[in-house]
Amino acid sequence: MDNIKKLIAKTKVKLISYYVINTVLKVFIILFSLVFINYLSDIFAISSQNLRSILWFLTLIFIIYLITKTILKTVQLKTADEYISLLIQEKNKNIKDDLIISVQLNKNTNPGTSQELSNAFIENTSSKISLNLMKNVVNFKNIKNAFFVFAVLLINFLLFLNQFTIKRYFLTFNSDTEFTVLPKDTTITAGSDVNIYVLTKTENSTPYIFYKEINGDWQQKKMKKTENKKYSEKIEKIMSDTEYYVTLLDNKSSKYNIKIVSPVSVSITKVEYIYPSYIGLPNKTETEGDIEAPKGTTIIISAEINRNIKEAFLLTDTNEKIKAGVSKNEITVQFVIQNQTEYWLEPALEAETITLPLKYKISISKNNAPSIDIIAPAMDVMISEDGRLKIVYSAEDDFGISEINIDYLALKKKMQVKSFSRPVKKILDEYEIIIPDLNLKPKDVIAYRLEVTDSGNFSEKLTSYSKTYSLEILSYELEHLLIEKEISEFNMALNEVLSRQLQSKTALTKQDLENASLMQKNAQELLNSSASDFKKTVNKMANDPFTSYPNYLEYKNLLDSANSIGNQKMNDAMNSLSNKQLDDANHIQDEIINDLKRLNAFSENITKNQKMEDMLSTTREMSDSADLIKEKLSDMKNMPDPEKLKELQKASDKLSDLISQLSEKLAKMPQETPKDFANNDKMKKIDLTEMKLATDEMKWSLEMGNIDKAIELAKKLSQQISDILNSVENSANSTNNDTYSELQSKVNESMGELDNIIQEQQKILTDTQKSDAKRIEKILTLQKELLKKLAEKQKRAITELSNSKIIIEKSTSTSPSIYNLYIQPEINMNSVLNEFTSQKVDKSRELLIQIIPELDNLSKYVNIIKASNLISTSKTTEEEILNELKNFSPDKNTIYNKDDFGQHKQLSENQKNNMQRTKTLKQKLSELSKQTLSLPSETLENISSSEKSMDSASGELTNSNLPPAVDFEKKALDELSNGKEALKNASEQMSQMAKSSGSRGGMGQPKIRTSGGGGYTGFRSGFVKIPSADDYKPPKEFRETIIESLRQKYPQKYDTIIKDYFKRLIE
Secondary structure, rough: OOOHHHHHHHHHHHHHHHHHHHHHHHHHHHHHHHHHHHHHHHOOOOOOOHHHHHHHHHHHHHHHHHHHHHHHHHHHHOOHHHHHHHHHHHHHHHHHHHHHHHHHHHHHOOOOOHHHHHHHHHHHHHHHHHHHEEEEOOOOOHHHHHHHHHHHHHHHHHHHHHHHHHHHHOOOOOOOOEEEEEOOOEEEOOEEEEEEEEEEOOOOOEEEEEEOOOOOOOEEEEEEEEEEOOEEEEEEEEOOOOOEEEEEEEEEOOOOOEEEEEOOOEEEEEEEEEEEOOOOOOOOEOOOOEEOOOOOEEEEEEEEEOEEEEEEEEEEOOOEEEOOOOOOOOEEEEOOOOOOOOOEEEEEEOOOOOOOOOOEEEOOOOOOOOOOEEEEEOOEEEOOOOOEEEEEEEEEEEEEEEEEEEEOOOEEEEEEEEEEEEEEEEEEEEEEEEHHHHHOOOEHHHHHHEEEEEEEOOOOOOOOOOOOEEEEOOOOHHHHHHHHHHHHHHHHHHHHHHHHHHHHHHHOHHHHHHHHHHHHHHHHHHHHHHHHHHHHHHHHHHHOOOOOOHHHEEEEHHHHHHHHHHHHHHHHHHHHHOOOOOHHHHHHHHHHHHHHHHHHHHHHHHHHHHHHHHHHHHHHHHHHHHHHHHHHHHHHHHHHHHHHHHHHHHHHHHHHHHHHHHHHHHHHHHHHHHHHHHOHHHHHOOOOOOHHHHHHHHHHHHHHHOOHHHHHHHHHHHHHHHHHHHHHHHHHHHHHHHHHHHHHHHHHHHHHHHHHHHHHHHHHHHHHHHHHHHHHHHHHHHHHHHHHHHHHHHHHHHHHHHHHHHHHHHOOOOOHHHHHHHHHHHHHHHHHHHHHHHOOOOHHHHHHHHHHHHHHHHHHHHHOOOHHHHHHHHHHHHHHHHHHOOOOOHHHHHHOOHHHHHHHHHHHHHHHHHHHHHHHHHHHHEEEEOOOOOOOOHHHHHHHHHHHHHHHHHHHHOOHHHHHHHHHHHHHHHHHHHHHHHHHHHHHHHHHHHHHHOOOOOOOOOOOEOOOOOOEOOOOOOOOOOOOOOOOOOOHHHHHHHHHHHHHHHHHHHHHHHHHHHHHOOO
């Protein structure tokens, strides 16, 4: 019986375990199902508090039911031995009913039943029982499905745990929200938008926003998902106070308010710029918010705000945040410009959305390099060893200039030109280079430039340089001696050229063409090479203070004449000799010889004039030296100085040398100077003996230290030299002025005569053109009559061709291709007819030349005799028309009447008379050309050529050939006009020579050297007469150059200089 009891007890425990596990699994399955049902309700937006309550109530009932049922089953098992026995027997068929019987016998023994038998049966049955029999009674595999469902639900629960709101599912009456709303209460300006954001715990439910303005209706919007678990919605253009709330599923947020306030307005009223001390810019105040300034500038910003605030900040793009000073509605803040590119002002406001602030730009002013230019003389310069060069310069810098230096590159020497205690932005000034301070000698060439330094930081100072120019040191006395030597060599060359030219002439006279050509070639080569060398000498004269302007012009004219002879006349002579045109060669060589003799004579006269100028220069130098000695002696008396005494002694020695030089020149005066100058009474009275004695006595007084005596003698010397200088100047001016004035008078007289000739020639040309116009009108009338007649003929020719075509069309044996041959002749013939009808002959001749062979070709293919004859007749008519067109040339008697021929004869006589006046003027100018080289040979050539053109015009007028007569008259008029222009330039040149005669060039003053052409241009300064407005009229070319330059805008670099100049005038 023990085994039976143990089996039943064990089976009870197993069944209880089975019931409990099964119930627990089902309870959890029910709970998980509740969670998922609520979750799905949220997703499909059907969840509500009522639904959750019902679900929770049903779940609770079901769980209570399961638990109650399990408890009841467990309790029943205590008295359910028979039930358990039956279960065991059910699962174990081999024990049959023995187990249930044993249980019943043990529980209740019926009367009449043997106790021993019962016990034995029970024991027998107990012996057969084993605990293994209960394995089949309770099979835990039966709860496998429940466990599988439980496991699936558990895994999903764990996976989606963060998305479940467990508290909400189970505490159905709890109102706790599961989302966050931003920005809650806020303030905005009217018309602004507000973005409402919601942060949820779950990403599967979409919140809704409800909002309304005051006195408005509630509006609903579904919010948009922007990020994971983040939603937003924009309420646009809010014009009045608004309230809003958010719902998520069945949860609802609190109500929030959007309050309308006036917009925050920050306006900059003032921006102060305080520049660093090393920058030469004045502090300034602007009203613009955008800033442009160099680094290190302190900026003070003042602004106004329309709201009361407690604090405000200035922020920059370099993450600076500077607290501003606030006073009522005013903001003041300052900062230093470094590397910022923008800034903005931001007031601090509580619980208010601030719109994006207005940002202002910050531009860092770049420290550009300064600039400096040498304005004048902006080129290379030649200057004497004791001269001074004044240079004008301009410099500019955006921050300010601190210093300007001059750098002598070859000397490696730098000197300060100007420095500034406070930087300046621009300057226009001058600086004088004192040549003696540089210890230079003649022929030295040094380069120099200006250097400007700006006023930046020490580490940022920038330096710039002007263009580099050169100074060439000259001794004008030596240069002038060299010029005189080169003039002498040119004179000798001219004599040699004349000699070779005479030899060529002699050979030509003997008809020895080979030697004549050889000597002509040699003469040309020598003249051209000598002229090329002499051109350099003339260029030097332009800068030689000892060469007067008239002499320079005369030598320049001499050079032009030599070039004209070498390049033109000698070429013509060579060509004539090569072509064996002996008469032409003989004539040209005579002209060349006369021109060379003229040049030699002029060269000698110019040399004498130059010697006179040299004497004048020596006298002037003596006067300067005497004045200097007198001045230094006065200084010496006030303040004795051994060095000044040495300088005085040196000056005295120089004065003695100059007196000796003048004495030598006076001795050679009759031979080397013009006769009028040498024979002048004032020149004959000059005596240097007393002056020499006074000079020696003054030198002795200086050696003895007798300053008062030396001063007295110096004053006496100064007066004597001044008297001599007046005599020499008056004599030189008288000599030159008389010569040039007389020549100018003759040239002006010739110019007046030329004007009369030109006027008469213009009248003759006008009358001839009028007569020729009548001729053209008459010819046009005759041409119209001819074209009218030819039009009738052309019509007849076209009719004959058309008739031939009609005959062919009637024939049955004619090939159709024959009609193609009619097409082009018909077109051309009608074109000719149209021109004749329109009184034109533009293309008629060319068309007729095409028509005739076309008709000839057509007649060859036409086999009908009558048609062929008509074509031939048409062709003959076309040939007649063409001949009449070609031979149309009306006879003079047809065109002109008796009065016309009389008028032509009178015009011819007028032209002859004007030609005779031109010939007389040519002779007069030829005589003038022997007295001055200012009258170029082109003038005579133009006048001579016009005379020939007039002669030809007269001949054509005699024969009534008006068109060629008009051409010759126009040519004569043009040549006369060219001659007048050359004569006018000669007059102006002689006028200038007369006025500038005897003027003195500056000693020791700079001369400007150009880099092109090997020549010199420049200016002279010193003791000169300032001319009046009417004293001088420049040559035409010079005037045209000036007018053209005035049409152009001045260079940009002079803009500042010009403005400064007018500013000074105003001040």
